[in-house]
Amino acid sequence: MIYWQLFYTFFKIGLFGFGGGLAILSLIQMEVEQYGWMTQQEFVDIVAVSQVTPGPIGINCATYVGYTIGGFWGSVLTTSAIVLPSLIIMLSVCKAYFWLNNRFSGNPYFEQTLRMLRFTVIGLIASAALMLMKPTTFIDLISWIIFGAVAFFTILPQVYKNKVTETLSHPILLIVLSGIAGYMIYA
Amino acid sequence: MFWQLFYTYLKIGTFTLGGGYAMLPLIQREVVDRKGWIDEKEFLNMIALAQAAPGLIAVNSAIFIGWRVGGWKGVAGAVLGAVLPSFLIILAIAMVFSEWKELPAVEAVFKGVRPAVVALIAAPLVKMARAALKNRDDSLEISGYLPLLISLVAALLIWLGHVNPVWVITATILITLVVVDIVERRRK
Numbered sequence: 001m002i003y004w005q006l007f008y009t010f011f012k013i014g015l016f017g018f019g020g021g022l023a024i025l026s027l028i029q030m031e032v033e034q035y036g037w038m039t040q041q042e043f044v045d046i047v048a049v050s051q052v053t054p055g056p057i058g059i060n061c062a063t064y065v066g067y068t069i070g071g072f073w074g075s076v077l078t079t080s081a082i083v084l085p086s087l088i089i090m091l092s093v094c095k096a097y098f099w100l101n102n103r104f105s106g107n108p109y110f111e112q113t114l115r116m117l118r119f120t121v122i123g124l125i126a127s128a129a130l131m132l133m134k135p136t137t138f139i140d141l142i143s144w145i146i147f148g149a150v151a152f153f154t155i156l157p158q159v160y161k162n163k164v165t166e167t168l169s170h171p172i173l174l175i176v177l178s179g180i181a182g183y184m185i186y187a
Numbered sequence: 188m189f190w191q192l193f194y195t196y197l198k199i200g201t202f203t204l205g206g207g208y209a210m211l212p213l214i215q216r217e218v219v220d221r222k223g224w225i226d227e228k229e230f231l232n233m234i235a236l237a238q239a240a241p242g243l244i245a246v247n248s249a250i251f252i253g254w255r256v257g258g259w260k261g262v263a264g265a266v267l268g269a270v271l272p273s274f275l276i277i278l279a280i281a282m283v284f285s286e287w288k289e290l291p292a293v294e295a296v297f298k299g300v301r302p303a304v305v306a307l308i309a310a311p312l313v314k315m316a317r318a319a320l321k322n323r324d325d326s327l328e329i330s331g332y333l334p335l336l337i338s339l340v341a342a343l344l345i346w347l348g349h350v351n352p353v354w355v356i357t358a359t360i361l362i363t364l365v366v367v368d369i370v371e372r373r374r375k
Contacts, residue, residue: 014241014242014243015242016241016352016353016356017241017243018356019238020238020243020244021244022308022311025308026352027352030345030351030352034351041301044301044304045284045288045297045301047304047308048297048300048303048304049277049280049284050277051304051307053273053276053277053280054200054201054202054203054272054273054276055201055203055270055272055273055274056243056244056245056246056269059243059246059273059274059277060273063273063274063277063278063281064277064280067277067278067281067282068285072278075274075277075281079270079274082242082243083242083266083270085241085242086240086241086243086246086247086250087250087262089240089241089242090236090240090247090251090254091250091254091262093240093251094250094251094254094255108367108370108371109363109364109367112363112366112367113360113363113364113367114239115319116337116359116360116363117359117360117363118315118319119319119335119337119338119341120337120338120341120355121315122316122319122335122338122341123339123341123344123345123355124341124342124345124355125308125309125311125312125315126309126338126341126342126346127342127343127344127345127346127352128308129305129308129309129312130346132301132304132308133305137301137302138301139298143302144302146299146302146303146306147303147305147306148306149306150302150303150306151306151310154306154307154310154311155310155313155314158313158314158317174303174306174307175300175303175304175307178299178300178302178303179296179299179300180296180299182295182296182297182298182299182300183292183295183299185295185299186294186295186298186299187291187296
């Protein structure tokens, strides 16, 4: 039963996961919370681990959630389930590639739907961040200082672009520095 | 062809940090510049399709390139190569981490990391909103900053209304199709 739930959930996430890894996070979060598979804190920890390990964030999350809930076979199942819709859809796209290219570029229905989905995806990612802004994640003032500093260094290269700001905006560097800060402050 | 695609994607999957988007330039270097499997124009078309289709961009691109280069065997090789490194690394971490996470030192590190993760999810929104607004098209009669209202409504529905994102996506698709249909009919 739990295996069927895992498969069905991650198949759905793969099928509706428009806009790549970050947008998929809000889908995973909602499902995982609804089933009570893990706490919000555990979910944030998984996202943190996913961001500092190689590979697509969606695969990392699927594997981790699958292992936590259903052991080794759980992780095999969730990872396959999130890939399966892509296989079905992208293979159809490949088979119809030339037909699609002539038919869909410039088609107002297709182009406008994609354009509107981009704005929905922005909302999805915003909701993922908002749902994580809870006392379990933000325990004190220092949490907000870390949040502010990381947001500042991530946005900085867009305002003031040079080699130094680009290097400082690297997500892995920022996570490692936050981890060191956490160790020094809380341990 | 299975092994060539498997090996190429395995190499890219093992050495790129930072998710699917970070993999695209490496895929381009290997597949277009080094191996010459497909040309640059087709690669750019591939990215557009991989982004438009649901699912993970890295996996979608692996399927497309696998198919164009080696048919079914190519797809199997590329997808396994793209997925396997993350799968194995996360599996190893998940096995170890379930025992470590009670340690006070590990908990302290994660107390620092958690707000950083939220910032890393939220901060790219500025860039994404600017890019989405630049890609403007006034034929639907919503222009300027108005489309961001869609983002706001979507975020509020999910955050406060606990609506499943699946429904928000479905509603976006259906409403857009209806509105475009009305506009197109009126034009004729």
